[in-house]
Amino acid sequence: MNNNNILKGIFCIIIAGFGFALMSLFVKLSGDLPSMQKGFFRNIIAVFISSIPLIKHWKVIRIPKNKIGWLVLVSRSIFGTIGLVLNFYAISHISLADSSIIQKLSPFIILILSYIFFKEEMTRFQVFAIVIAFIGIIFIIKPSGNDIISMGALAALLGALCSGIAYTCVRYLGTHNISGEFIIFFFSSLSSLMLLPYLIFDYRSMTLYQLSMLLLAGISATIGQYGVTFAYKFAAAKNISVFDYSQVLFSGIFGYMFFGEFPDFQSLIGYIIVISVGIVLVLRSK
Numbered sequence: 418m419n420n421n422n423i424l425k426g427i428f429c430i431i432i433a434g435f436g437f438a439l440m441s442l443f444v445k446l447s448g449d450l451p452s453m454q455k456g457f458f459r460n461i462i463a464v465f466i467s468s469i470p471l472i473k474h475w476k477v478i479r480i481p482k483n484k485i486g487w488l489v490l491v492s493r494s495i496f497g498t499i500g501l502v503l504n505f506y507a508i509s510h511i512s513l514a515d516s517s518i519i520q521k522l523s524p525f526i527i528l529i530l531s532y533i534f535f536k537e538e539m540t541r542f543q544v545f546a547i548v549i550a551f552i553g554i555i556f557i558i559k560p561s562g563n564d565i566i567s568m569g570a571l572a573a574l575l576g577a578l579c580s581g582i583a584y585t586c587v588r589y590l591g592t593h594n595i596s597g598e599f600i601i602f603f604f605s606s607l608s609s610l611m612l613l614p615y616l617i618f619d620y621r622s623m624t625l626y627q628l629s630m631l632l633l634a635g636i637s638a639t640i641g642q643y644g645v646t647f648a649y650k651f652a653a654a655k656n657i658s659v660f661d662y663s664q665v666l667f668s669g670i671f672g673y674m675f676f677g678e679f680p681d682f683q684s685l686i687g688y689i690i691v692i693s694v695g696i697v698l699v700l701r702s703k
Contacts (some may be wrong), residue, residue, distance in 0.1 A: 424650030430660045433442035433644025437636035438667030441508050441517065442675060447630035450623065453615035456498070456630060460612065462635025463605035463642060469555035470598045478596045479687030486593060490600065493586035500579030501608065503572040510569030514680055515557055516691075517665045518688055521695075525550050526581025528698075529590065532550040537653060545582040552703045553690030556683045584649060601642050659695040 444455055471478060507516040517597055525547045532539040558570040566574075570681045623631075648657055665688065673679035680688065 420675045422651045423656050426648045426657040427658060429644045429651065431644075431649035431663045433641045433648060434661060434664035435667050436637050436639075436641030436644055438513075438517065438664050438671060440641060441504075441513050442671040443634035443670055444505055445513060446675070447627045447634065449509070450621050450627065450631075451615070452502045453612050453619065454621060455505045455634070456502045457503070457609060457612040457616045458631035459635045459638050460498075460605045460609040462632055463637050463639040464602065465610055466636065466688040467598065467605055467642075472601050474596075474598060476558055478599050480599050481590075481595060483594075483676050486590070486595065489586045489589050490595070490603055491607070493583050493590065493600070494604045495611075496579045496586070497583035497604055498608040498611050500576045500611075502611045503576030503579065507569045507573035507576060508565075509568065510574065510697060512678040512680070513676070514665060514678065514686060514688070516569070516573045517668035518557060518691055519554060519570065520577050520580060521553060522550065522574070522577040522664055523581040523584060523661075523666060526578060527588070528583050530581060530585040531653070534555075534585065534589065537608055538630060543649040546694045550691050550694045553687045553694065556687030558691065559683055570648045587646055588649045588653075591646075594634065597643070597646040597650055600646055601639070601679050603644075604648050605639075659698065662692050662695055664694070665692065 420588070440459070444459070447455060481490055504516065504520060507519070528537075528539060528543060528547065531537040558566050558574075587600060591597070645661075651657075669680070670680075
């Protein structure tokens with residue numbers, strides 16, 4: 418892998434971090450709506466936006482040509498949708514920065530899955546780093562005897578697991594030259610169809626403001642989705658995943674600006690541990 422592709426991957430992952438941080442902000446600003454409803458509007462906007470480059474470049478679009486490729490693509494959509502809904506629930510119940518940093522366990526999960534499925538080497542130090550990262554998360558979720566973990570933190574953890582699986586699927590599709598435009602369009606479309614029944618049976622009326630926030634969330638999410646899809650297509654997870662922590666910085670700034678959220682001492686320790694481990698992990702892998 419050449420340095421030019423790694424730089425492209427870094428740029429794309431930072432753009433993705435900014436896009437997803439904006440998405441989280443708009444989702445939280447949309448107020449008390451069902452996570453399924455938020456997820457549907459986030460994805461239906463992405464369907465329309467992602468269809469534009471798909472139509473424009475349809476002659477050079479590469480789609481899966483075998484059952485395994487389609488299975489991976491469907492799996493990416495299913496786990497991505499579950500992770501999306503869980504993440505939206507977490508955003509509504511814990512701070513933006515906390516939900517963001519817990520979601521950032523997904524790069525560590527990607528390392529594990531990349532080792533299993535792509536045979537990308539994982540050293541003892543990387544295993545040690547993964548363990549330390551999970552310890553850092555414990556500082557953030559603050560388990561106690563009466564309430565081991567809040568529902569918001571649990572949703573964020575499960576969402577990180579699903580996102581890790583989904584992005585590993587993206588990595589597989591990228592290495593098999595499946596077009597990023599098609600991956601995004603397929604995910605957004607299938608995800609919208611999966612969430613449509615919940616929208617029909619549990620629809621909550623929205624104000625114009627709430628609808629506007631969800632539309633902006635959909636646009637921001639599409640930016641993030643393009644960023645992350647092309648990032649992992651350009652470069653391996655071990656080379657760029659640390660820059661995914663830019664989302665934590667953006668989310669922290671937005672959380673403080675719009676909601677007055679500021680992490681307590683334990684959470685700060687957790688942030689430092691997780692981000693530091695990520696940085697050291699990339700430096701060692703280089």
